[in-house]
Amino acid sequence: MRYISTRGEAPALGFEDVLLTGLATDGGLYVPESLPHFSLEEIRSWRGLPYSELAFKVMYPFVEDAIPADDFRKMLDETYSGFAHQSVAPLVQLDSNEWVMELFRGPTLAFKDFALQLLGRLLDYVLEKRKQHVVIMGATSGDTGSAAIEGCRRCEHVDIFILHPYQRVSEVQRRQMTTVQGDNIHNIAVKGNFDDCQRMVKESFGDQSFLGGKTQLAAVNSINWARIMAQIVYYFQASLALGGPDRSMAFSVPTGNFGDIFAGYLAKKMGLPISQLVIATNRNDILHRFMSGNRYEQQQLEHTLSPSMDIMVSSNFERLLFDLHGRDGAAVKDLLENAAKGPVSIEDYRWKAARKLFDSDAVDDKTTCDTIREIYEQNEYLLDPHTAIGVRAARNCRRDATVPMITLGTAHPAKFPDAIVESGLSVKPQLPPHMADLFEREERYTVLENDLAEVQGFLSKHWKNA
Numbered sequence: 001m002r003y004i005s006t007r008g009e010a011p012a013l014g015f016e017d018v019l020l021t022g023l024a025t026d027g028g029l030y031v032p033e034s035l036p037h038f039s040l041e042e043i044r045s046w047r048g049l050p051y052s053e054l055a056f057k058v059m060y061p062f063v064e065d066a067i068p069a070d071d072f073r074k075m076l077d078e079t080y081s082g083f084a085h086q087s088v089a090p091l092v093q094l095d096s097n098e099w100v101m102e103l104f105r106g107p108t109l110a111f112k113d114f115a116l117q118l119l120g121r122l123l124d125y126v127l128e129k130r131k132q133h134v135v136i137m138g139a140t141s142g143d144t145g146s147a148a149i150e151g152c153r154r155c156e157h158v159d160i161f162i163l164h165p166y167q168r169v170s171e172v173q174r175r176q177m178t179t180v181q182g183d184n185i186h187n188i189a190v191k192g193n194f195d196d197c198q199r200m201v202k203e204s205f206g207d208q209s210f211l212g213g214k215t216q217l218a219a220v221n222s223i224n225w226a227r228i229m230a231q232i233v234y235y236f237q238a239s240l241a242l243g244g245p246d247r248s249m250a251f252s253v254p255t256g257n258f259g260d261i262f263a264g265y266l267a268k269k270m271g272l273p274i275s276q277l278v279i280a281t282n283r284n285d286i287l288h289r290f291m292s293g294n295r296y297e298q299q300q301l302e303h304t305l306s307p308s309m310d311i312m313v314s315s316n317f318e319r320l321l322f323d324l325h326g327r328d329g330a331a332v333k334d335l336l337e338n339a340a341k342g343p344v345s346i347e348d349y350r351w352k353a354a355r356k357l358f359d360s361d362a363v364d365d366k367t368t369c370d371t372i373r374e375i376y377e378q379n380e381y382l383l384d385p386h387t388a389i390g391v392r393a394a395r396n397c398r399r400d401a402t403v404p405m406i407t408l409g410t411a412h413p414a415k416f417p418d419a420i421v422e423s424g425l426s427v428k429p430q431l432p433p434h435m436a437d438l439f440e441r442e443e444r445y446t447v448l449e450n451d452l453a454e455v456q457g458f459l460s461k462h463w464k465n466a
């Protein structure tokens with residue numbers, strides 16, 4: 001399998017290089033040159049498989065040139081046995097034909113574990129083979145940092161440095177990052193805000209000379225193809241559990257960067273019968289505005305009760321635009337260069353094609369809270385605010401009540417207690433047993449000034465072979 005850039009100018013790469021690369025050299029994102037396609041008969045034969053075995057079936061075509069089957073199976077077994085539920089991604093029923101797929105049974109209680117637990121193992125495998133080392137550098141306002149740290153804690157050939165804004169992340173989120181023990185894990189609290197952290201990461205990627213040429217930076221943000229790949233699997237899992245592929249399914253996906261929902265679109269292209277895909281956003285609704293009015297336009301960032309979806313631009317959307325433009329990289333390059341300067345639209349027939357593929361809805365904080373309360377009153381089941389947005393959008397956009405509607409449950413409610421309080425419920429979401437002692441665990445982090453040279457100096461001194 002070869003991978004090509006959405007902007008058409010960077011060289012095609014194999015899986016190993018795509019794994020280690022962030023953006024393509026032309027500024028684009030890597031996508032598979034062609035997708036595997038599974039027949040209904042083949043998908044049907046996967047009924048009842050354990051999650052890790054299903055993951056093997058769905059993902060192996062993407063990695064087969066780089067990893068022998070047995071090694072990949074072993075990696076998947078290890079990855080998904082670390083989840084605190086036998087089925088890995090259990091379904092919970094909300095109403096007669098309505099479901100939540102709980103994707104938060106992994107070590108950091110959010111769906112990002114599905115991809116990042118695997119990504120850490122993939123990186124270490126490839127780096128071991130190549131006798132290379134990388135430094136992962138990332139900025140986080142919460143969720144991604146902890147999932148990335150957990151994913152890399154056992155890596156021999158990776159050091160990870162995660163920058164978070166000092167005293168500006170919630171205590172649960174900070175502790176999820178800073179209590180993970182490991183010589184290769186480095187938490188830096190920057191005396192600045194999230195944008196300062198992100199700017200430092202960006203500048204460091206642009207000029208890596210501070211590492212003295214002895215190692216290189218790698219990224220684990222959601223533009224990494226391997227993350228998307230791992231997220232395709234649970235669409236198959238949900239469908240098979242509810243009578244697929246002999247009936248089609250509808251999915252509602254809380255999204256910001258278009259990563260998770262893009263994985264659903266790929267599942268459909270790979271042969272899974274999916275009759276509806278709902279894009280669910282919060283007030284940062286660039287995707288919903290595009291889908292409803294063919295205008296792709298950045299607006300001011302809003303801080304919401306669903307912070308993991310607070311974005312201004314939706315980076316993975318570029319991968320869909322590539323397909324909508326008949327995989328014409330030059331057209332995508334033009335469009336996105338213009339989009340950086342102001343609002344853009346695409347040709348009407350292309351936009352109509354997008355509307356055939358997706359429905360969308362934007363849900364504000366008040367409606368998010370109303371939904372948390374409503375579902376609790378109906379079912380004594382607590383939703384986290386991101387999942388609540390998915391459930392609301394599912395109910396608003398549903399087309400056919402005979403088709404099972406599955407909302408992806410992206411986080412555990414105990415991660416976002418503010419939204420539960422705001423919804424007026426007096427229940428307090430409890431951390432699950434494997435996290436119950438989070439507030440007693442020892443924390444480790446270094447506070448640094450909001451200064452690029454100081455942060456880079458810290459990195460260059462503290463990676464493994466420095």
Ligand SMILES: *Cc1c(COP(=O)(O)O)cnc(C)c1O
Nearest residue numbers: 255256257259260308386410411
């Ligand atoms: C990251 C995240 C999302 C958004 O994921 P996308 O990659 O933007 O699709 C939604 N909910 C939670 C809890 C998250 O952590």
